[in-house]
Amino acid sequence: MPAQDYVPIDQNWLENAGKLWTTPWVDxxxxxxxxxxxxxxxxxxxxxxxxxxxxxxxxxxxxxxxAACELYDVTPVGHYLFADYWGADxxxxxxxxxxxxxGITKRPIKTPEDVDSFEVLSTEELVKGPTLTTHYKALxxxxxxxxxxxxxxxxxxxTMEVATNWAAIEDVFMWMITEPELVDxxxxxxxxxxxxxxxxxxxxYGANVMITGSVIASGDLMDREQIKRFSYNPVSRAxxxxxxxxxxxxxxxxxxxxxxxxxxxxxxAPMSPFTIVQIGYDGQDIFPTSKLVENFGDRCTCFxxxxxxxxxxxxxxxxxxxxxxxxxxxxxxxxxFILGTACECPTNAPPVNVHAxxxxxxxxxxxxxx
Amino acid sequence: xxxxxxxxxDNLLKDNGVRxxxxxxxxxxxxxxxSKLVSKDGNTCIAKGASENLTxxxxxxxxxxxxxxxxxxxxxxxxxxEIKPVEYDDESDWVCAKCNEPALERxxxxxxxxxxxxxxxxxxxKCGEMYVSAGMAKSTLKTAEAILEEKRA
Numbered sequence: 001m002p003a004q005d006y007v008p009i010d011q012n013w014l015e016n017a018g019k020l021w022t023t024p025w026v027d028x029x030x031x032x033x034x035x036x037x038x039x040x041x042x043x044x045x046x047x048x049x050x051x052x053x054x055x056x057x058x059x060x061x062x063x064x065x066x067a068a069c070e071l072y073d074v075t076p077v078g079h080y081l082f083a084d085y086w087g088a089d090x091x092x093x094x095x096x097x098x099x100x101x102x103g104i105t106k107r108p109i110k111t112p113e114d115v116d117s118f119e120v121l122s123t124e125e126l127v128k129g130p131t132l133t134t135h136y137k138a139l140x141x142x143x144x145x146x147x148x149x150x151x152x153x154x155x156x157x158x159t160m161e162v163a164t165n166w167a168a169i170e171d172v173f174m175w176m177i178t179e180p181e182l183v184d185x186x187x188x189x190x191x192x193x194x195x196x197x198x199x200x201x202x203x204x205y206g207a208n209v210m211i212t213g214s215v216i217a218s219g220d221l222m223d224r225e226q227i228k229r230f231s232y233n234p235v236s237r238a239x240x241x242x243x244x245x246x247x248x249x250x251x252x253x254x255x256x257x258x259x260x261x262x263x264x265x266x267x268x269a270p271m272s273p274f275t276i277v278q279i280g281y282d283g284q285d286i287f288p289t290s291k292l293v294e295n296f297g298d299r300c301t302c303f304x305x306x307x308x309x310x311x312x313x314x315x316x317x318x319x320x321x322x323x324x325x326x327x328x329x330x331x332x333x334x335x336x337f338i339l340g341t342a343c344e345c346p347t348n349a350p351p352v353n354v355h356a357x358x359x360x361x362x363x364x365x366x367x368x369x370x
Numbered sequence: 371x372x373x374x375x376x377x378x379x380d381n382l383l384k385d386n387g388v389r390x391x392x393x394x395x396x397x398x399x400x401x402x403x404x405s406k407l408v409s410k411d412g413n414t415c416i417a418k419g420a421s422e423n424l425t426x427x428x429x430x431x432x433x434x435x436x437x438x439x440x441x442x443x444x445x446x447x448x449x450x451x452e453i454k455p456v457e458y459d460d461e462s463d464w465v466c467a468k469c470n471e472p473a474l475e476r477x478x479x480x481x482x483x484x485x486x487x488x489x490x491x492x493x494x495x496k497c498g499e500m501y502v503s504a505g506m507a508k509s510t511l512k513t514a515e516a517i518l519e520e521k522r523a
Contacts, residue, residue: 022521025517025521026485026517026518026521026522027484027485028521028522206513207513207517228457228458232457232458233457233458233459236458237458237459240475240490243490243505243506243509243510244490244503244505244506244509244510245505245509246505246508246509246510246513247509248509248510248513249509249510249511249513249514249517265457267450268450268454268456268457268458268476268477270475270477270490271449271477271487271488271489271490272487272488272489272490272510272514273443273480273485273487273488273489273510273511273514273518274487274514274517275487275488298449298450299449299450299477299488300487300488335486335487
């Protein structure tokens with residue numbers, strides 16, 4: 001649908017949502033905890049479209065996201081991203097899928113020799129590449145049509161995520177055992193790529209937020225030492241370089257998956273004044289917000305989570321109960337709190353479950369501290 | 371110490387609202403007291419002077435003032451309260467001149483307009499003196515200060 005087919009965003013809602021959104025970053029008083037269910041292709045289902053349509057039409061995608069933000073009364077930011085960023089820029093083949101985000105079908109790195117000869121693209125080259133061309137089409141739409149919902153992000157992922165978008169995950173994991181130095185090399189290149197990508201967004205829009213962290217590099221697939229070597233260390237180096245290059249200042253550590261064995265390392269990861277930490281799971285269970293606040297609350301903004309499986313397949317009552325527990329444990333976190341989902345809101349999640357998440361924040365996330 | 375102040379350095383002083391005497395005082399104090407960072411190749415030093423509202427840094431060689439930068443965010447201390455070993459290579463390119471210890475890249479708590487948040491600092495593990503690099507101050511902290519000024523107004 002073109003822009004004129006959407007109802008303009010309610011300005012009263014936007015003003016209030018903007019206040020709620022400011023609180024976790026700058027301690028500005030507001031009524032309650034803000035909710036960010038990381039709405040991406042889920043917005044498409046509200047318009048009877050699918051994920052394939054969403055990701056093929058970035059301008060429409062963000063219009064749908066912005067409308068969904070108002071509908072659900074959540075963070076007023078127009079997002080557009082998916083996990084398999086940066087492969088296509090280096091020659092990977094992408095497949096648009098009807099019911100899932102775009103996926104890589106063929107990767108450019110196939111042999112150890114490919115790793116050696118692999119060259120990271122410059123900022124200027126990345127700007128012309130397919131990932132940022134699409135990403136910027138979405139962000140430009142938000143900037144032009146929903147300027148108050150514009151908060152540019154750079155979807156970096158962590159070094160292991162970028163590495164496995166360049167080389168098959170089974171190859172990278174095999175090399176981790178047989179030729180770990182090769183994976184070091186790959187992760188260093190991934191870190192350099194992250195810096196160049198972030199510079200591109202900073203050059204175009206100024207201040208922006210980098211989404212990084214550790215998704216593939218989680219406790220279900222790697223042990224603590226491997227996470228430290230191939231994710232935490234190179235990601236930390238890259239974040240420092242990004243900040244030094246003036247390509248921040250927002251840092252969003254998205255630790256998806258199980259981080260029981262490594263979450264504590266991230267306490268010392270490089271942080272800027274606008275840093276947020278989100279951890280998905282503690283073993284098989286949702287990461288308790290009490291534990292998140294205990295470890296990160298005196299450092300940065302905490303992003304408490306509700307299990308995406310529950311949002312996708314649970315009942316509204318189950319979502320509400322878990323959200324209640326998380327919001328009560330997190331709302332008074334000293335450096336700000338946001339309630340959300342462990343990862344992106346599932347595409348086909350029942351809208352009533354997202355509503356239940358927001359209801360819990362409204363019912364139990366009222367601020368008394370201001 | 372007789373430092374040359376080029377036209378470029380003079381412009382930096384003006385841009386940052388720092389007087390020449392002020393920056394020379396900061397350098398003089400650092401040289402006499404030893405509280406400064408020295409680059410690992412020994413060619414460049416960073417000295418700082420902090421007031422309640424502004425921290426001023428001078429980057430200089432034996433002969434010339436090379437750079438001047440400032441930040442309004444007030445450094446309070448190490449994020450998390452103390453310097454503990456971390457699990458990454460945190461050694462910076464700088465050495466604390468007073469302690470002759472390699473300075474470490476660590477998060478430091480900074481406060482501005484009533485908000486306290488972390489920021490990337492350079493810290494001596496022995497004396498605990500804390501600095502911010504030119505890159506961080508000119509980019510990350512400048513942006514952070516502008517956002518806080520807008521949002522906290």
